[in-house]
């Protein structure tokens with residue numbers, strides 16, 4: 001297939017690991033600019049849109065692909081195999097979206113073991129009838145040959161926990177404006193930032209960009225979940241007792257959730273000086289608690305329903321504690 | 328051989344560190360497995376420090392600050408207290424025994440109290456046993472128990488047929 005590809009054009013690949021498909025679709029959200037993209041680049045691999053097989057990718061020379069946007073986390077042996085393969089075939093490998101960047105929503109599966117997930121899905125869920133307790137096998141011999149399935153891993157990993165990553169474009173999904181900016185920069189041949197950089201986002205926290213009214217004295221007597229309170233539409237969410245990830249999240253999305261009157265969930269990940277995104281958020285939230293005695297503090301904290309799911313919603317696999325311990 | 332836990336402690340400079348120092352200069356014997364890190368104020372103890380200590384192999388983490396009302400930066404120890412409670416709730420959710428962290432107030436004159444606290448906490452951690460956090464959080468070879476033995480050569484979105 002190499003001869004079908006125009007040599008002067010960039011060769012672009014887009015692939016999904018453990019993802020919801022939203023990142024692939026977000027590429028289409030550039031609307032008519034998609035024509036600019038295909039004018040400057042040939043899409044050599046993109047399972048959501050093009051019928052190109054894994055064996056075609058395997059047949060490519062090393063570094064044949066200029067840029068691969070890899071979205072999705074690493075959840076099974078297929079994801080890992082494709083991450084390795086695309087690393088080998090690509091000059092620049094970009095972790096695209098929260099799941100590839102930090103583990104994303106699929107990463108919350110690290111609060112369960114593979115065994116407990118399988119048991120739920122194949123045995124105990126309300127809609128399952130499976131008296132023989134049949135489970136998918138990674139390999140089975142049938143008269144026609146050997147059937148294989150990818151092997152599910154015990155925990156979810158981000159892309160850079162498996163292969164070397166050149167750049168990160170964060171977001172769940174990344175905003176199409178940022179993608180276009182990055183793409184235009186690459187096509188115009190501008191100098192690429194140092195390897196390992198988060199691109200398509202800023203270095204300051206989201207709160208610096210957010211236009212909601214903030215005061216110095218944030219004091220919270222109890223926290224609410226979004227449906228428990230009527231948002232006034234203009235005051236900082238935290239001051240209203242709603243948990244907003246703005247203080248620990250990198251700006252760049254154009255505070256789109258806040259503009260839609262929803263608190264930030266942290267999908268752009270932390271700024272680069274932060275080692276553990278959730279710990280930073282936990283620290284920020286704890287400081288606004290308006291109570292001094294251990295008993296009162298404990299009462300306020302009771303209203304924080306799910307610390308892991310709240311503070312590490314899109315980043316658990318990259319947290320210092322990347323999965324729950326089962327002793 | 329008796330198991331000797333590793334305990335990391337963060338002590339505020341003005342009260343607790345001086346208190347621990349007093350325990351030392353007064354030649355009080357206390358558990359030698361406590362590694363002391365001095366911070367300016369207990370309010371400086373970022374929850375990240377505690378998590379990092381655990382992932383680097385600490386079996387227990389001890390936080391000490393000035394008594395309520397005595398913090399040299401007014402509110403630092405209250406901030407520490409609030410973070411401590413939330414951190415405990417989080418650790419519990421992650422399957423880490425919350426007894427592995429402890430927060431106490433130690434003044435500059437409480438050398439004896441510090442020595443007792445150190446011994447007592449060390450006993451608690453000994454009873455809990457060695458922490459497996461460092462081991463479990465490693466990424467390499469932790470993907471699945473099966474993959475070490477068998478990894479299919481070719482993976483496909485659907486089952487692939489090899490002949």
Ligand code: SF4
Nearest residue numbers: 207210236237244246
């Ligand atoms: S916490 Fe949320 S609502 Fe408040 S300023 Fe930051 S981003 Fe805006």
Ligand code: SF4
Nearest residue numbers: 253257264265267268
């Ligand atoms: S506001 Fe927060 S959750 Fe929403 S897109 Fe921006 S970074 Fe993501």
Ligand code: FES
Nearest residue numbers: 339368392393403
């Ligand atoms: S100075 Fe000791 S706790 Fe703040």
